[in-house]
Structure formats: structure tokens, C-alpha cells
Amino acid sequence: MWKLWRYAVVLVALVVSSALATAQQTEPTLNLMPVPKSLELTGGQFRLNDSFTMEITGNAKQRLYRYASRILRRLSGRTGLFFDQDYITPETQPQNPSMIIHADHPDTVRLGMDESYHLEITADAIRLTAHTDIGAMRGLETFLQLLSNDPGGYYFPGVTIQDAPRFPWRGLLLDVGRHFMPVKVVKRNLDGLAAMKMNVLHWHLTEDQGFRVESKTFPKLQQLGSDGKYYTQDQIKDIIRYARDRGIRIVPEFDMPGHTTSWFVGYPELASAPGPYHISRTWGIHNAAMDPTKDSTYEFLDQFFAEMSRLFPDEYMHIGGDEVNGKQWDANQDIQAFMKAHNIPDNHQLQAYFNKRILQILTKYNKRMVGWEEILQPGLPKNIVIQSWLGTKSLVEAAKKGYQSMLSNGYYIDLVQPTSYHYLNDPVPGDADLTPEEQQLILGGEATMWSELVTPETVDSRIWPRTAAIAERFWSPADVRDVADMYRRLKPVSLHLEELGLTHLKNYGMMLRRLTNGDDITALKTLVDVVEPVEGYARHRRPYTSYSPYTRVVDAARPDAAVARHFRNLVADYLQDPTREKAGQIKVWLARWKNNHETLMETIGHSPVLREIAPLSETLRDVAGVGLEAIDYLQTESTPPADWLDTNMVILQNAEKPQAEVELRIVSAVEKLATTVGAQK
């Protein structure tokens, strides 16, 4: 699901979105993410101490007791308070509970489940009420985010919150086909999703590079198609249970008829060209495709989906359907003859024929079909769901035709774009001319974590914290769009995600330690703090494979580098309203970067893997040098030599070019300083 020609589109969207700042919130947002539908500060504080207890009332399943117990432990972990209450169980309800959690009834984890809740905190009591246990879980996460402190200790502010999601389908796609992600990676990310009130894990389970599910009906699928890296059915059941305990649906994807090389290693008879096939180690669009003209293909898939329908309880099943290049079909005489005989004019129609037959199978097993937008062909019934990865245009189109749909375009987190870009990308574009009924058909969206360039070590850093902002886009009212406030809240949210075992912060230091080979990481960190991996598909210029090292500086570097963003904001702020203090802060940063090079070169001397960044380090030194000169000119309001700007803009423009597959993200700010100096003349 990636194409180089898409890069241009992405870039344009990016430029548009980085026109910052939008509508101002009218309600306080505290440290909440996603922001609730309505929040009122009612004054007063509920003071927290170790006698705090929770009681669950109404009609709730065990899973809500488990959820509440986990919340209590996280609260204890953050505060260091030794609560008297151990676990919350129906048998051990406290006498005078500090907090009452009420759920009218348990709900099934399904599309459209009721996730609303009402939270009321006063000085004396906390009351969380919800129609369903799922709603109560969402409210418990809000409750935890409200934890505050002052010189007197910990407290919860008095609030009345009424909350419900804007969209019912709020997902993360995790590609475990290209790089396998062990159970622990899936589980910790499910915890992250629950904390952000997301409710779908779209599990991309099969790819050219690996078939990741145990099939008992066709065991060669995983035996020959996975390098031993697959989930047993027991592990899958365990994960489904884990997700259900958190109010999250698991929607499996079996991508077909393309992206299927790994199927063909064990079952070459499914393919449109003779084998033998080997598990693919390279990325990109492959030729391998199922033969849609043979009855035996459908007999195989019928049995396969019979098994998978039993394994995966969700009503929806994703069949992919993207990126079939048709080369195997074109080259196969039998397929060509079949198309002629059945009046199938082209490969698009052939795929439509395939999809209809798959739909019959899925329908037989009481599943509803989801597919990438390529599957949207005339003649398909209206009960399928279209996932748009090419743009909102097709999303709107699908809705107008009466199809349910959801958006992934603009949420491709594998492309390492800024959080703000994803955040401002709305599933229902402002200019969409849709009736309320048509709008209802837009179910929400999914962040997509394609895994060509990530491993279990780095994947969290590509998902988090940016996906928290996407979660807010899917949950909160459409007018919650204050980028600065989003970034303010993203910092504490990111820290709190760590307590769930997510490694997006802690693996950074770990990777830098490995890169320095035991040396002090300070100088390396100073550099890597202000770089980002090249965006979009630029990294694919190098022929990466599934067994390449993903442990270099570009892998340690993180999207939307916070230090660089801080510096850019500092400069923008200074240029708008220059003060001596702001200039001082800017100079501290610049001086640090200028002086970093020598120390970093020593580190590089002990670690050959770092050699590729030696020129980059020099660039940072030079850019910082220009910045220091610029700010001196600005502070002294003096005029630089005639060629100062031209000479230095050459340096800066060169510095914009990626080196070692990363980009220095402070150059634009220094350019602004330099051009302001230039304008002073």
C-alpha cells in the first residue's frame, strides 16, 4: 500500500496543512486527549489520598472490574500512594466508595457500540456513569488524565464531562506482514489504543513477505510462508480477548488477490503463474496474484475463510484488494481465454469478478467485507465498507453512492510526517457536499502503520505519540483544531503512554547507546534531537529488505522532532516579538549545536556505524554558525556585508538536503533569521 507517485500528493497536502493555527477552543482542554464533547469546570477539588476506593454498580461484566483495577494500579503507580483497595471485584465492594462507576449493561464489542459516558467530580465524590461497560472504560481513561497536583498533594479538579465519540470506527492498522510484530508489541499497542479511546485494531496479517496466521486447514501457509514468524491460533485468541477486555475490535485483513507471494510458497496452485515461489524479502508492488479464474481458488478460499471466520469474531473482515498490477494475469493464456469467454474487458473487471465471489463466501460466513478503495466497482452490494487510501475524494464518492467508508489517506504514519498534518486531516472535509445521511456513512478512519521500515524496536516511535492526535480527530468534535494546544497536551500524553509499556520514548536512548558503542550519548543526542527521517517514500531510494539493519541514526530519529519544533516556535515567536530573553534562548541552542561537532566526531571515531553522519554534524555546526551571526546582526541592528545573505543562503539551502536519510529540521528557522537580517538592509 505505497506508491512513489503518491509522494507528490502528500507533499501538497503537507504544505496546505502546515498553515498553522485554526479555530480556538471555547472550552478548557486541561491535559485531556482526546478532548471530550463537553467539559465544564465546576470548581472545587477532590483530594486524593490512600483511602481512595472505587465501587462498580449497575450491570457490568468482569472486564469492567479488571479495567477499573488497572486504572487504580496506574493511579497508584503515578502517585506512589499505597491504596488500601487491592482489586475491584463484585465480592469486595468498599463501604463508602470515593468513586462510583456505574454501567447500565455490558455491550458487545462491535461497530456502533455505545461509548458515551458522563463524569462528575466534586470535592466529595466522583461519579462515572455510562450506558455500557465500554463507555465506562472510556470515562476511566478520562478520569486518569484529570489527575492534578499542587503543593498540597494530588487532586482531581471539579468537572462535569459529557462525552461521546464523533465517529464509530477509530482504528490503527498494524502491518505485521512485512515485519512481524510479536504478541507483546500488539498488546502494548492495544493498551495505547485503549488509553486514547480508539476502538479498532486493523491487523494486516498477510503480505508478500509473510503469512502471519496459523491455519490448521492449510498449515503450509504459515509453515512455509512465515520464516516461523506467525501467531498461533491460541495467541490470536489471546489477543482478541485482550482487545475485547479493552473495548477494541480486531479486524483482520487477508490481502488478496495481490500481495500474496507468501501464500504461494506453500500453495503455488493458487497463483496466476507457475512457481516455485519464495518468501519475498524486498518491498514494493509484486507481480504475484491469485488466479481468479479457477474454481479451485475459490474452493481454497471458502475453506480458508470458514476457518478464519470462526477464529475472528468481528463482523467485519478486510480483504485488501489493493495494488494488483495485473502482470501475471496478462501473461497467462488461460486467464486471457477466461476473460474473453466471460466478456471481462480488463483486469479491473476481473478483480471485480474476484471480489464478488469472495463477497459470496464472506456473506455465507456472516461476515461483512471491507476493502481498499480499488474494490469499489459497479455491481457490489451496499453492505461493504470502503477504506480510502488515495484521498477524501473517493471517500465522499463512496458515501454518495451509498457505501460506508472510512479514511486512511492523510493518516499514513509510516511516512513520518508532522503530527499537525495528520491532526488537521478530517474524515469529512469541510467542502464535502454531503447530506446528513451521507455523512453518517463515513464511519471514521484509521492510522496506518505500514512496516517496511520499522521493527519491533522502532514501531512504537512511529505510532506514538502522533496517533494520539489522530485519535482526537476521530473522537472529538470537528472544531477541536487548535494545533498549539494539541502539541501542549501531546507531551504529557506521550509520557503517560510509557507506563503501558510502549517504547516510543525509551528505545530512543537505547538505540543511541548502541550507536555510540558505549560512549557518552550526549553529543549524538544533541544532533539526533533535531533531525527527522526523510518523509514520504524517500527512504525507498535505497533498496531496503526485510533483513536490513533498522538500527541506524535514521531509525533512532523520530518524526516531528520535538526539540526542532520547539526551536522553530522560539524563532517564530522572536521574530514576531523580539526580546533579549528570547534571543538569549535561541543563542543557547545555536551555541550548543555549533560546539557539538568536535565532541560528536570523537564519538564517531569509536563507532563506525556513525560515520555516515559526520558530514551532517558539520552541517549542523555551520547552520548554527549562520544562526548565531544572524541573531547578532538582529540584536545589534547592524548591517552585514553585502554578500552575507547570498553566501549563507547557499549554506542553508544545502543544509536542507537530506544526509544519511535524515533532515535537519532547524534549518528553516535559521533561514528565517537570515532572511530577516537580509531584509534589514
Added chain:
Amino acid sequence: MWKLWRYAVVLVALVVSSALATAQQTEPTLNLMPVPKSLELTGGQFRLNDSFTMEITGNAKQRLYRYASRILRRLSGRTGLFFDQDYITPETQPQNPSMIIHADHPDTVRLGMDESYHLEITADAIRLTAHTDIGAMRGLETFLQLLSNDPGGYYFPGVTIQDAPRFPWRGLLLDVGRHFMPVKVVKRNLDGLAAMKMNVLHWHLTEDQGFRVESKTFPKLQQLGSDGKYYTQDQIKDIIRYARDRGIRIVPEFDMPGHTTSWFVGYPELASAPGPYHISRTWGIHNAAMDPTKDSTYEFLDQFFAEMSRLFPDEYMHIGGDEVNGKQWDANQDIQAFMKAHNIPDNHQLQAYFNKRILQILTKYNKRMVGWEEILQPGLPKNIVIQSWLGTKSLVEAAKKGYQSMLSNGYYIDLVQPTSYHYLNDPVPGDADLTPEEQQLILGGEATMWSELVTPETVDSRIWPRTAAIAERFWSPADVRDVADMYRRLKPVSLHLEELGLTHLKNYGMMLRRLTNGDDITALKTLVDVVEPVEGYARHRRPYTSYSPYTRVVDAARPDAAVARHFRNLVADYLQDPTREKAGQIKVWLARWKNNHETLMETIGHSPVLREIAPLSETLRDVAGVGLEAIDYLQTESTPPADWLDTNMVILQNAEKPQAEVELRIVSAVEKLATTVGAQK
């Protein structure tokens, strides 16, 4: 398995062992841990580049191919080299391999398996040969540790290594009863053990606080005895497979007749006193014990061990047997009557009776019995194994009586003692008067990770890196005892353990971030870098439970604090051979600590959980102040006021006292500076 009265013993041992420095190595140790039996540097270098390939010859199972493939990936990860070779498989052997790995035959993972290997590296080729695939695995870890670099890039030094372990039983006990450790924790620690050439995971699976194994015969064991925190049989099989793939035995422990409260929640009829029972939440020795007088007890255990013997393939099964306080037996009339009728004079003999009946059951299922030294009672046959936790005395005694035994005393890593203490603790004491045959009976030892005070978040930091030094004690020749050299090697080893997913380094930053509540962690880290959790059983003065928070400063603090050790060495070195440069280094540290207090107090102001360390921070400031004064007097060779030493020794002696359950580990060094000043008069 912990008693307060043991603390005294531990302390004495500690004092003895900290009499540093011992025999000097005669052979180079490079960065190897454990040090091989013999190593010769032969000159020359094998230069590493991306054309490096491995071939496996001889007769090896798939698991060696998998092991070698993992080594290749780790090598790629460390160096950033894009190797051409993807996976090492029998089908895809390279043409001109850079490295040949030869194993004569696969071995069974069992006590006494052949783990020896021979590694030869020249400028042109690398050859690893072993009798067994397990030996080859051990050699592969040595190979990876030899990776070196110079300005020309990466290389392996020319060596000839002949290696084999000193002891055949080299284990880690992991207590998952008191705090449950999920599958991921077990797996990453198995990887750590393999990297350190350890070969036993002693899995302490049942405790008063939890029954952690799925029993299909007696499902109420886990259903009512675990809070839902147990391993399914599928997970257990998966872990056994994972361990076997790494040449590691899994020895399960089912502790009985004491430590069994969690069994009795579901099956109170097993107990010596009527129920109902609840899962225990507190630590310490409990009264609950099985009734050894009822046939029904043995009928139950027969069925239970029948099931567990099928599940766990290792020949050895641990039945615990420790810490039965006998109170339930004393109070039970039927038991008293039984003892009288059978001429059983005391509870010791009653337990011996129990053990003999259990031994019969285990023997029936072809298992050999292992137990804590309490089980060593007259009349037990010689094919059992005694695990000593009280001291080497009983170990030697067992050997003299003809029993196999292994040592855990001195390897209680839960007591957060210095690495050097464990390192110098030898399973065969120098003064042991044993024949060679008796010495053979001492199989090795185990580090014991009891889990009262650790959680999945902190457990790795209590196991690693100290267990690497224990691994060396069990593997390397007895005369490898250079403490300074051990610490030198421990640093790179600790870093490399990170790449296996171990969290002993990276969770430190994570915990500090949570403690500062989003504030900068620098000031907090400056303090916590020089403290250690109180040693031994001192923390149990506070009534911790299984649901207490283990997220405070004492939990973030790490055993054998490296910065504190560095400072103590610096001071010792300075006092022996004072130079201006060393004094300067000492002053930099002292000044940092003195100036830390104000910043840290700001951090504490934003985070109530940190308030408990405010006095400690003040103490650090004061101690550093004394240190700075002392070093000034020493440098200027001037005489302090008459009461200077007395006044300041009061400050320092107070500073030795634990605060917030941690100890400042730089005080002793400052005391040395101060008393040296005092002696100057």
C-alpha cells in the same frame, strides 16, 4: 525463601567480600563475559564488511540455523552493515563462507549436555567447531562479543579460544508467584541468559500469592488462585520451546508443602486447617501448609504431577520444601494423632515423610527431585538434588553425604547487593575439604530473583547486569576473580544485553520521567545515580503488598550504582596517589551534587510522589559540601579548625542512614576524604 535473621549473615559475607582485588588474570579477557577457559591472541584481524557470510556444517538441527541467523541480525544491528545473506538455512548455504560453524551432532537440552566449543579467528576465516549444536551456540555468543572497531571499520581480532563451562548447572531462579511476570518478561530474560551462556531457568511457579500454571486436571488452581495471572499450557510449551532453542533447560518449581495458600483457594481440602482461603497479598512466611497425613493429598498430587510431568520435559522437578513453620500441623488434632500413630517425633520428620511420598510420585513419572536444603533428611535416596540457600556449609555437607547439590546462597540478587559480592562467591569454597568425586557433586548454582519487591517494569534491573557476573562465576575457571576487570567488562556487556529487549537500562529513564511528572529529569537523575535501594531485607520494615506501588525512587534506583562506584574509586585512587587532575574530577562531581538541591526541589514541587526525597537531596548537598571542604584542605595542605572533623563526621554518619528506603552510596568516600583531612593535623 527469605528470613530476617539471615540479614546478619549476609552482612558479614559482604564485608569479607568487599576486601577487593584478588588473583590477576594471566590471559587477556577483552570484552568477553564469561571469560573463556583459554584464549590466545594470535595476531591479525578478520575485517568485517557486508559480504560476510556464515555456513553451518556437520550435523545440526534447525535451531542452530535459527541461532546463527539471530547472531547475524544482531551483528548487522550493531554495525549497520547491510549483509547480503538473509537467513542461514540448510538450503541456502553460501559459496565461500567467511565463517564456518561446525557441530558434530545435536544434543538434548539436559543436565550435562556438551557445551564446549573451539573458536579460531584469523585474518582470512572464522571457524567455530563444537561437538554439539549447544556448544556452537555458546561459541556464537563469544564470537559476537569479539566484535571490535578501529578507524578502518569493524573487525574481529585473531584468536584461538578453547572453552567449556566449569559447572553444568548455571541458572536463574525467576519467582513469578509473588509478582506475575508475563511471557515477554520470561522470553527476554531467556535471551539474556543465553547471551551469558547460562543454561537453566528455574521457574518458581507457585506461591502463597499466586498459582501461575494452567492445570487442566485441577482448573480451580489457576482459576481461583491467580487473579487471572497465569500461563496457559500453550504459553508454557511456547516458552519451553523458546528456551530449548537457546540451549536452556526449564526446571519448574511447585513449592510444597508450605507456600501453598493459592492452591487452597480452589482446593481447601489439601490444607492442614479448614478454609476458606484467599490469595495472599502480603509477604513473609505463611502458616498454610498441605496436610501430609491424608491419602487424598497424595492422590491429588499424583494426578497433578502426572500432568505437570507431561508438560515439562526436563528430567528435574523442584518441589521447594522451604519455610514450613508447622503452625497448622501443630494445631490440627488429626495430624497430631497421625504423627503419634506413625512414630513421627516432630514436624521435620513429618515433612521428611511428605517428601518421601512425593519422591515416589516423581519417580513414577521419571522425574528427579530437587528441593531446598530443608528437604535433606535422613533416608532420602541419593538421586535427589539439594539447593542450598542457607550457605555453602550445607552444600559441602550434602556433597559429603553423596548428594548432588547447587548453591544459591550468595546469589540472592533480590537483596540488591554489589556485583562484586556475588562475583567472589564461589560454589566450591576454597577451604572446602572435598575429594574430587565430592566436588563433582556440586553441580553449580543459581541466581535467585525473588519477586516481592519487583514488577515486570523493574525486574530486569535487579537481574541485569549483575547476573552476568554470576554467569561468569559458574562458567569460567575458578581463578578468574579480578573484580576491577569484571566491572570493566560489565559495562559493554550490560549495553549489549539491551539489544535483546532487556529493560534494565531503559526503564530507568522511563521511571524517572514518570516520577518528575513531565519535568526535566536531570536533577532527579543526578541524585538517583548515587543512591541504591536499602540492601537485604530492610525494605520489609514497611508492610508492602502485592498491589503496592513499585514506582518510587527506591524502585527506580539500581543496585551497585555505577556513578557512586566510579566516585568511590576516584577517591580511593586520589588518596593513594593524589594529583591535581584527580582532585579536579572529584570536585566536579561534588560541585554538581552540592548545586543539585535547588533544582531538584523545584522538580519535587511539581510532583508530590518525590516529596519523600527532599531531605535526602539536602543530605546530598551537605555531604558534597563536606567533601568540597575536605578536598580543599587536602590540596592546600592546610589545617581545618579543631572541631572540623568531629562536626562533619556527625553529618556524614547521619548521611549513612537510609532515607526514603535508599542509601547515599558516596558517603563512605567523602568520609575517607574527611578522615584523611583529620589525620593531617
